[in-house]
Amino acid sequence: MRDKELQWLVEEISLKYFDKPFRHQAFFNSRLKTTGGRYMLSDHRIEINRAYLEQLGMDELIGIIKHELCHYHLHIEGKGYQHRDKDFKDLMIKVDAPRFCSALPQQQKRKSNKTIFYQCVNCHQVYRRKRRMDTKKYVCGKCRGKLLLMTPEDALKG
Numbered sequence: 001m002r003d004k005e006l007q008w009l010v011e012e013i014s015l016k017y018f019d020k021p022f023r024h025q026a027f028f029n030s031r032l033k034t035t036g037g038r039y040m041l042s043d044h045r046i047e048i049n050r051a052y053l054e055q056l057g058m059d060e061l062i063g064i065i066k067h068e069l070c071h072y073h074l075h076i077e078g079k080g081y082q083h084r085d086k087d088f089k090d091l092m093i094k095v096d097a098p099r100f101c102s103a104l105p106q107q108q109k110r111k112s113n114k115t116i117f118y119q120c121v122n123c124h125q126v127y128r129r130k131r132r133m134d135t136k137k138y139v140c141g142k143c144r145g146k147l148l149l150m151t152p153e154d155a156l157k158g
Contacts, residue, residue, distance in 0.1 A: 001053060003027040010046060013065050017095040018073050022046075026065075036064035036101030039071035039081075046072060055104050066097035117150040126150070 001009075007026050014022035029047035032038065037048040046068045053061045070091045074081035080088055083099075092099065118127040118135065122145030135147045 001028075006048060009062075010065055010069070013062060014069050014073075017066060018069060020073055022069065022072065024072075036060070037068045039068045039075070041075060044072060044076070051104055051106070052101060055106070056102055060102060063098040064101050066095050067092070067099075067101070070095065070097055117152075117154075118147040119150050119154075120145040120147055122146070 003026075006028060010026040011022045014020060024044040024046070026046040026048065028050040029038075030050060032047060032049035035049060036052045037046060039046050046065070048061070048064060048068075052064060070088060071081045074085075074087055074091060080086060082088060091097075114130075116129045116132055118129065118133070119125070120127075120140035120143060123140060123143045125140055125142045127140075127147065132149075133147075135149065138147060139145060140147060
């Protein structure tokens with residue numbers, strides 16, 4: 001599917017489910033990585049993550065378009081368009097739009113349960129982290145000693 005076909009699909013869904021025309025631009029944005037789509041308040045365009053169409057299919061894409069059109073139409077009408085607003089929640093139920101898009105299979109692979117351990121050279125305090133950190137920048141919070149990255153074997157002994 002190309003941008004032109006996406007534009008047509010968004011216009012069709014807008015008329016079918018909202019009984020209102022979509023008069024702005026809709027296109028695929030390859031830079032979107034963690035979301036299915038987004039509605040831009042400044043110029044009313046809708047950007048869609050192509051990976052959702054490729055990996056999860058047309059039904060998922062239609063759900064994302066409905067969700068973004070909820071933001072679009074409510075914002076244009078001056079009503080509550082944010083996720084927390086009652087108008088938004090009510091419209092989502094009315095058009096059967098999903099609250100969240102499904103996780104992409106490749107995103108699930110990318111998530112790692114790896115835990116990283118650091119230990120202070122002075123007081124031997126152990127720090128458990130999900131992300132790596134620069135040991136030249138950070139010091140022990142207890143004694144301000146130097147931190148060393150522990151090997152997984154040392155952390156298990158520990």
